[in-house]
Amino acid sequence: MRAGRDVAAVTDVSFRLMPGECLALIGESGCGKSVLASALLGLLPANARTTGHAHLGDLDLLAADERTLARTVRGRRIGLVPQSPAAHLTPVRTVRAQLRETVRELTGARGRALDEAVEATAERAAFPAGHLDRHPHQLSGGLAQRAATALALAGDAPLLLADEPTTGLDRDLVDRTADELRRHADAGHALLMITHDLAAARRVADRVAVMYAGRIVEIAPAADFFGATGPRHPYARGLLDALPERAFTPVPGMPPELDALPDGCAFAARCARATEECAALPEFTGGVACHHEEPPGA
Numbered sequence: 006m007r008a009g010r011d012v013a014a015v016t017d018v019s020f021r022l023m024p025g026e027c028l029a030l031i032g033e034s035g036c037g038k039s040v041l042a043s044a045l046l047g048l049l050p051a052n053a054r055t056t057g058h059a060h061l062g063d064l065d066l067l068a069a070d071e072r073t074l075a076r077t078v079r080g081r082r083i084g085l086v087p088q089s090p091a092a093h094l095t096p097v098r099t100v101r102a103q104l105r106e107t108v109r110e111l112t113g114a115r116g117r118a119l120d121e122a123v124e125a126t127a128e129r130a131a132f133p134a135g136h137l138d139r140h141p142h143q144l145s146g147g148l149a150q151r152a153a154t155a156l157a158l159a160g161d162a163p164l165l166l167a168d169e170p171t172t173g174l175d176r177d178l179v180d181r182t183a184d185e186l187r188r189h190a191d192a193g194h195a196l197l198m199i200t201h202d203l204a205a206a207r208r209v210a211d212r213v214a215v216m217y218a219g220r221i222v223e224i225a226p227a228a229d230f231f232g233a234t235g236p237r238h239p240y241a242r243g244l245l246d247a248l249p250e251r252a253f254t255p256v257p258g259m260p261p262e263l264d265a266l267p268d269g270c271a272f273a274a275r276c277a278r279a280t281e282e283c284a285a286l287p288e289f290t291g292g293v294a295c296h297h298e299e300p301p302g303a
């Protein structure tokens with residue numbers, strides 16, 4: 006996309022997400038997580054191209070026109086907690102006014118009942134009632150985050166895309182937010198949670214998808230991924246080993262530039278298990294794309 010050069014920001018991604026289920030999408034900065042979310046919402050820049058299908062019920066999101074997306078999808082069928090919430094909140098209106106509108110539209114509540122529903126929604130996202138009358142520019146990053154989460158929860162869309170919903174929050178608030186998102190999924194909503202925070206992913210997710218250089222390289226049940234089996238892709242193993250409570254050793258090297266990806270496995274250059282075989286792109290089969298997957302529990 007940069008000055009006439011094509012960038013494959015997301016390639017060959019395929020997954021299913023059911024009502025009541027949470028899929029956590031993890032991976033290093035720049036690997037394509039937010040681009041994937043933007044693609045589903047039709048929010049990519051005008052010069053971006055998408056191919057394939059993304060079915061939401063009977064609608065193909067990638068084929069839908071802007072009018073359909075704007076009128077019936079964004080906010081209604083798909084809620085978004087954006088990665089930069091401050092940029093998405095309406096700047097001239099207080100958080101209370103924005104929440105009131107959403108809650109009123111959805112529930113038809115009026116007067117006292119509406120006031121109470123707004124405060125309850127704020128509470129769900131750990132947004133303090135005392136700050137409801139602030140405008141977005143008067144909020145810290147963490148508060149803007151929680152305001153955006155409250156709005157997304159209030160919208161009650163069957164699919165929620167939460168892009169880094171816990172950045173800038175301290176551990177207690179991360180846990181509270183994660184638990185609330187889990188409850189939201191348990192109430193029958195599908196949740197795609199994009200996060201750097203593996204502890205939050207573990208707390209919320211039923212399944213984990215690991216993205217590397219624009220591709221999903223592993224999808225696994227969270228209980229296996231974080232449990233005795235462990236990740237199967239060496240990159241995923243590396244992400245877990247980078248955690249302070251584990252080996253605390255970062256994955257060596259840097260991810261490749263997306264406009265200069267190798268033909269084979271994009272992780273091979275950083276991978277201790279790589280062989281000549283890795284010059285060929287590994288197929289994604291049985292939940293992992295790797296020629297030399299890690300043995301369980303290694």
Ligand SMILES: Nc1ncnc2c1ncn2[C@@H]1O[C@H](COP(=O)(O)OP(=O)(O)OP(=O)(O)O)[C@@H](O)[C@H]1O
Pocket residue numbers: 006007012014032033034035036037038039040041050088263
């Ligand atoms: N508008 C754009 N123009 C050109 N390249 C873009 C554009 N938007 C995204 N990209 C490319 O897509 C890649 C993926 O970006 P994306 O924002 O999806 O990463 P991410 O995984 O969400 O990272 P982070 O964890 O930092 O949010 C970036 O490395 C960048 O090269």
Ligand code: NI
Pocket residue numbers: 038039040088168
């Ligand atoms: Ni992102």
